[in-house]
Amino acid sequence: MLRTLLFLSLTALASAAEISFSRQIAPILIDQCVECHRSGKAKGGYRLDIIEQMLKAGDSKTSPLVASKPDESELYRLIATHEEDDRMPKKADALPEKEMKLIHEWIASGAKIDVADKKAALRSIVPEQEKAQAPEKYPHPLPVTALALNPTGTTLACSGYFETTLWDAATGKLQARIGGMPERVLALAWISKTQLAVAGGVPGRSGEVWLVNPMKPTERKRLVSARDCLLAMVASPDGKLLACGGADNQVRCFELPSGKLKWQIEPHADWIMGMAFSPDSQHLATASRDRTAKRIDASKGEIMATFTGHTCAVLSVAFSPDSKETISGDVEGEIRRWDSSGDAKKDGTLKPGGRTEMLVLGFLDAETPLVAMGSGAVVSMDAKGRKTKDQITRYEDRVNALLLQRYGKTVRIITVCHDGKVRIHEIGKAQPVLQFLASPGW
Ligand code: HEC
Structure with a gap:
């Protein structure tokens, strides 16, 4: 025996x-x-x-x-x-x-x-990998690195560990957990009722983009399996295109809803850190660690302009509401304004918050750029006066993602932070209207 x-x-x-x-x-x-x-x-x-x-x-x-x-x-x-x-x-x-x-x-x-x-x-x-499972209960709050809102504005999707979690935007209650996702989820885009795009991976090892039906999560398709992590992903406002970029320096653009690859280019010599679609869905902007930002024709995948005004890694980009101007923010705290040919605007440098990373950019309205920073502050700026107009919030930890939601005259700013919290603010109110930790079981 x-x-x-x-x-x-x-x-x-x-x-x-x-x-x-x-x-x-x-x-x-x-x-x-x-x-x-x-x-x-x-x-x-x-x-x-x-x-x-x-x-x-x-x-x-x-x-x-x-x-x-x-x-x-x-x-x-x-x-x-x-x-x-x-x-x-x-x-x-x-x-x-x-x-x-x-x-x-x-x-x-x-x-x-x-x-x-x-x-x-x-x-x-390759056997269906015994992918690590999301923990049933999180042992500690996990930094939230990505955020998306469904088209009706009622559900928020947040990044989790090997999963994406869905939360009721009115109460902060957990609605669903979508497992089998990349270890780190670094970008989310909610395209339609039946399509949620999830991007992420593991630095130096793998990058993935998934299209998942949030109503029926077993209906899913992997659009990309790359050799390095995906860091940024955006859907066009008209819902017809999805573009992603990351640590393999590539930008891939897919047609929606099919998920068919439309074009793929390597516009940068280093990681792509941030991306944005123009409000008219015609152009795509990219921010890269190679110190440049670019404007790309979204239908052809051709580079239209390169902005070389930054002196360090560029992290974020946004288009003005008329799609003509672009702003880009860098690691050392500068935001620069440039036009569609890549030329810097006169008086185009904004310095809203000292030496801290400009992590997410947006526009509150045509004249008012908005930024979320590594220091934890979210401020709006007076673009012409080159100064901070309004400090909207100040958190304890870096703000990883920010969304604007408009209901008539009310504007809500939704942020997710490194401290694991989701906070919903209404402009004009000092306290958040809702805040919760997006770590199931915690
Ligand atoms: C970015 C494109 C690219 C990737 C990724 C790539 N290769 Fe290649 N490979 C080439 C090119 C181009 C050639 C032709 C020879 C050359 O240009 O050096 C080649 C040639 C080869 C050849 C010789 C074929 C022959 O008999 O002439 C082998 C074997 C090979 N690659 C293996 C690999 C392996 C293994 C990997 C992954 C670890 C890999 N390649 C990844 C582009 C690539």
Whole structure:
């Protein structure tokens, strides 16, 4: 009896050490390589979106995989080479050491493929990951990093840990939890009754965008699976387009409601931190860590203007209500105004709050820019007078997202903060009309 048990546990150990192609290797290739090596885009004449294809040499006629010989395998040679120009993934950082080692060990131990059907697509063989679950009760309040309001203004969607939570906007009561979302949700856009877009990921590892039906959350579709985190996402006011950007420096634009990719460009040399659609839905603005902000034609994906007036990373952008002007805010506390050709406006620098990040920008009305800052303040500005007009709120912690809601003459400002709180303010009232912690069970 004892002997059988010992035998069993030893075999369990042995098989645990064996590297699984479908669970461990395929996800790396999907995230890092398939984009350039697939049907319709086989760089170097090489595809690895299908197992059978992955085993065949490309233009070099050198075997990509030689069982037990990593150093003779072109695939391994190209990910491990120190020649940056040759290295895969092309024009990107080298794979993390852990992943490179895993591929090395997998080839060294025979490059076994644990799937019988060699015509299978890589994407189809990865087992539905045992994704970490959202906690039933949050052990402490989680910073809220994204916010959206449904089209009728009755429900708020907030970021959670591997989930998106829905809250009654009148009472602050939890309505629903949508699980299976990225670990960090960094942007939300509520497009229609049946479409909520969720973007996020894990920095340096993965980026995702999902379209979910909030009424029936099992109805969902993944629009993007990128190799780095998505940081910004916006829907056009006419509801026809959804654009996202992030740490892979790419901007992708999708048609709605289909979710079909319309265009994809790399307008920046560094992370895309903030985005906005013009009120007329014609243009898109991007803010980047590369110190520039851009105006892009939303129908074609062509860059129309580049604003180079910032001297540090740009975090946020907004269009004026007539869609003509743009304002952009940076990490060191400056907001600049520029026109549709990318030229700075005269007297176009606003400094509302000292050296703190300008995290979210908006317009209260045609003349009044609004900003939420790293210091926790939300202020409106006198655009011409270059000074703060009104301090609307001051919180203890950074304001990560801000929304404006208008009912007739009443304007509400909804914010979410690093302290985990959602607060709804009405302009003119000192105290919030509603505040709650968006951490279920807390
Ligand atoms: C951004 C596009 C891009 C990505 C991402 C990319 N590659 Fe490549 N790959 C290329 C290009 C282009 C070539 C052609 C050779 C060259 O230009 O260096 C190539 C060639 C290759 C070849 C040689 C094919 C042949 O026989 O000539 C292999 C093998 C390869 N890539 C593997 C990978 C692997 C593995 C990954 C992921 C870790 C990857 N590539 C990611 C663009 C890419």
